[in-house]
Amino acid sequence: MNQKPFKRSRVAIVGMGAVGTTTGYTLLLRQRMSELVFIDVNAKKARGEMLDMNHGLPFLGGVKVWAGTYEDCRDADIIIVAAGASQKPGETRIDLLKRNASIFGEIIDNITKVNDHGILLIATNPVDILSYVSWKLSGWPKERVIGSGTLLDSARFRYLIGLNKGIDPRSIHAHIIGEHGDSELPVWSLANVAGTPLDIPEADQEQIFENTKNAAYEIIDAKGATSYAIALALDRITAAILGDEASVLNVSTLLSDYNGVSDVYLGVPCVVDHNGVREILDLPLNDVEKDAFQRSANKLKDQISKLDL
Numbered sequence: 001m002n003q004k005p006f007k008r009s010r011v012a013i014v015g016m017g018a019v020g021t022t023t024g025y026t027l028l029l030r031q032r033m034s035e036l037v038f039i040d041v042n043a044k045k046a047r048g049e050m051l052d053m054n055h056g057l058p059f060l061g062g063v064k065v066w067a068g069t070y071e072d073c074r075d076a077d078i079i080i081v082a083a084g085a086s087q088k089p090g091e092t093r094i095d096l097l098k099r100n101a102s103i104f105g106e107i108i109d110n111i112t113k114v115n116d117h118g119i120l121l122i123a124t125n126p127v128d129i130l131s132y133v134s135w136k137l138s139g140w141p142k143e144r145v146i147g148s149g150t151l152l153d154s155a156r157f158r159y160l161i162g163l164n165k166g167i168d169p170r171s172i173h174a175h176i177i178g179e180h181g182d183s184e185l186p187v188w189s190l191a192n193v194a195g196t197p198l199d200i201p202e203a204d205q206e207q208i209f210e211n212t213k214n215a216a217y218e219i220i221d222a223k224g225a226t227s228y229a230i231a232l233a234l235d236r237i238t239a240a241i242l243g244d245e246a247s248v249l250n251v252s253t254l255l256s257d258y259n260g261v262s263d264v265y266l267g268v269p270c271v272v273d274h275n276g277v278r279e280i281l282d283l284p285l286n287d288v289e290k291d292a293f294q295r296s297a298n299k300l301k302d303q304i305s306k307l308d309l
């Protein structure tokens with residue numbers, strides 16, 4: 001009989017709030033790894049989430065789940081960080097910077113004390129700036145420090161385009177790039193279905209992008225947090241890494257002379273495999289898009305320059 005050889009893989013999640021918990025549950029349902037560990041400053045909450053998920057194992061099997069400490073990051077292939085403050089209704093992601101940057105020093109230090117080989121996958125907002133901070137603080141190669149970037153925004157964009165066209169969103173090729181936040185931009189010039197232009201009227205295009213950009217505000221206003229789609233996005237990145245897929249995903253990565261932008265993390269299409277970001281794909285942006293991309297970069301660089309790194 002041809003049996004798949006057993007390969008142990010461990011994912012650690014730091015921050016078991018709405019995002020961390022839903023991500024853990026998604027990874028568990030999809031059996032992405034053999035070991036899953038939850039870490040939170042609120043150890044009781046992490047334990048409660050762990051117990052609840054473990055009681056589902058008779059229906060699932062396959063994965064060892066426990067609530068642990070940073071020591072458990074030692075053998076982790078991926079450490080997902082979703083710890084920290086989240087947006088309250090009306091708050092921007094940048095509004096979270098001070099609060100969340102202040103806890104990242106300790107979190108990244110605790111992880112890198114015990115692990116020097118894994119991949120850091122950052123979700124906490126503002127995600128691009130905190131990915132940059134994590135890269136700086138960890139001293140790890142840029143390939144192994146990844147932000148969830150505009151993967152979620154691109155999914156929202158493709159979903160809305162799919163609705164407009166009456167086509168399965170998985171068949172829509174369209175990108176949101178730049179900041180995961182208010183300065184992000186749609187790359188309409190390259191959006192297509194099977195290589196054919198989308199042919200969406202301008203007013204519809206504007207509405208689709210507005211709805212994409214403001215999705216988190218609308219959801220947070222309605223239910224207090226976003227969780228399901230970000231969990232699926234983090235699951236998708238995890239699968240690309242653990243499965244050595246070389247999938248193209250719009251994650252946040254360190255840019256160097258990319259459409260005129262350097263030394264900042266932003267969401268762009270990247271080839272993601274077992275080593276993290278293997279390659280960045282060079283989108284041939286038009287002048288308007290290039291301008292908007294550079295504005296997005298400058299906005300974040302300005303914020304980064306105020307941090308004590």
Ligand SMILES: NC(=O)c1ccc[n+]([C@@H]2O[C@H](COP(=O)([O-])OP(=O)(O)OC[C@H]3O[C@@H](n4cnc5c(N)ncnc54)[C@H](O)[C@@H]3O)[C@@H](O)[C@H]2O)c1
Binds near residue numbers: 042103122126148
């Ligand atoms: N990247 C994305 O696309 C995306 C999408 C949604 C939310 N987010 C961000 O993810 C973060 C988490 O959002 P949420 O809704 O899960 O928030 P939440 O408040 O529900 O959970 C945050 C968790 O972090 C824990 N925590 C706080 N400080 C910690 C520390 N120092 N060490 C360990 N754990 C700590 C808290 O105890 C809590 O359980 C926010 O910054 C939010 O803006 C990002």
